[in-house]
Amino acid sequence: MKNALILHGTDATSKDHWFVWLGKELEKLGYEVWIPDLPGADRPNVKKYNDFILSNKEFLFNKETIIVGHSSGAVEIFGLLQELRDKVKAVYLIGSFMNDLGWKSLSSLFVEPFDFDLIKTKSDKFVFFHSDDDPYCPLDHAKFLSEKTGGELIVLPGQKHFSTGTAGEKYKKFPELLEMIKEC
Numbered sequence: 001m002k003n004a005l006i007l008h009g010t011d012a013t014s015k016d017h018w019f020v021w022l023g024k025e026l027e028k029l030g031y032e033v034w035i036p037d038l039p040g041a042d043r044p045n046v047k048k049y050n051d052f053i054l055s056n057k058e059f060l061f062n063k064e065t066i067i068v069g070h071s072s073g074a075v076e077i078f079g080l081l082q083e084l085r086d087k088v089k090a091v092y093l094i095g096s097f098m099n100d101l102g103w104k105s106l107s108s109l110f111v112e113p114f115d116f117d118l119i120k121t122k123s124d125k126f127v128f129f130h131s132d133d134d135p136y137c138p139l140d141h142a143k144f145l146s147e148k149t150g151g152e153l154i155v156l157p158g159q160k161h162f163s164t165g166t167a168g169e170k171y172k173k174f175p176e177l178l179e180m181i182k183e184c
Contacts, residue, residue, distance in 0.1 A: 002064045003032040005053070009071025009095070009163075010044055010105065013037050017070065017163045018174035025178050031066075034059045044072040045108035046079035053080060061086045066181060067123075068092045070162065071137070072106060078114045081122040090125035090184045092177060093151075095161050097137040098144050116148040126151025127180055131159035135166060154180070 004026045006019050014020070014035040023033040038044070039052050053059075065088040069077045074093035081091070100106040120126070126149040130142035139155065146153040156176060160166035 001032060001060075001062065002030050003034070003059065003062070003066075005059065005065065005067045006033065006035040007049075007067070007069040007073030007076055008035075008038060008041065009069075009073045011042050012070070012073075012163075013041070017171050018177070019070075021173045022068065022178060026181070029182070032059075038073070038076075041072075043105045043108060044076065046076060046111065047108075049076045050079055050083050054083065061088055063087060064089050066090045066092065066184065068094070068177070068181075069096075070094045071096075072109060075109045078116075078119055079109070079112075081119045082115055084122055087121070088123050090127065090181070091123045092127045092129065092181065093142075093145070094129045094174075094177065095134055095137050095163075096128060096130070096145055097141040099141075101136065120149045125184060128153045129162065129177060129180075130155055131162065132157045133159070134161050136161055 014037045019035050023035050026033050038049055040048055061084055067077050074096035077091050100110055128142045128146045128151055130139055132155055142153055164171045
């Protein structure tokens with residue numbers, strides 16, 4: 001069964017940016033979509049997020065699952081993949097980063113080091129979207145993460161942090177991401 005999990009970032013909700021739009025578009029393509037409001041999103045925490053996501057017995061990860069994460073939601077994907085028994089089809093990481101960026105509120109994402117040798121066995125495909133002018137997450141972080149996972153890095157110039165707060169109302173939609181998912 002085709003399904004999709006969409007994870008928002010720090011201080012965001014399931015209703016922000018392009019998340020609802022993408023969910024509706026994926027449903028048109030036959031996906032069952034879950035866009036949860038992650039608990040304590042002001043201080044992202046991998047363990048708390050994993051416990052929350054994995055406690056939903058109605059969302060079953062399988063070989064047709066895709067996971068999309070924005071910002072700290074993208075980082076959560078690494079923690080989640082380490083815990084999953086099942087391999088997923090693809091993950092899409094938008095505006096990702098490799099450390100707490102000097103923000104105390106992000107430190108609980110990195111309590112345990114990520115095992116990239118294990119992580120890269122848990123998905124058939126890793127796709128990173130990053131901008132050359134992200135005000136929060138350096139492009140070098142996405143380059144590092146894409147190399148560690150053997151993933152594809154797509155740099156879209158001038159897109160800030162792929163959010164309405166940084167790039168304006170155009171990020172109520174994200175057609176480039178949808179097209180990449182359709183190709184999978």
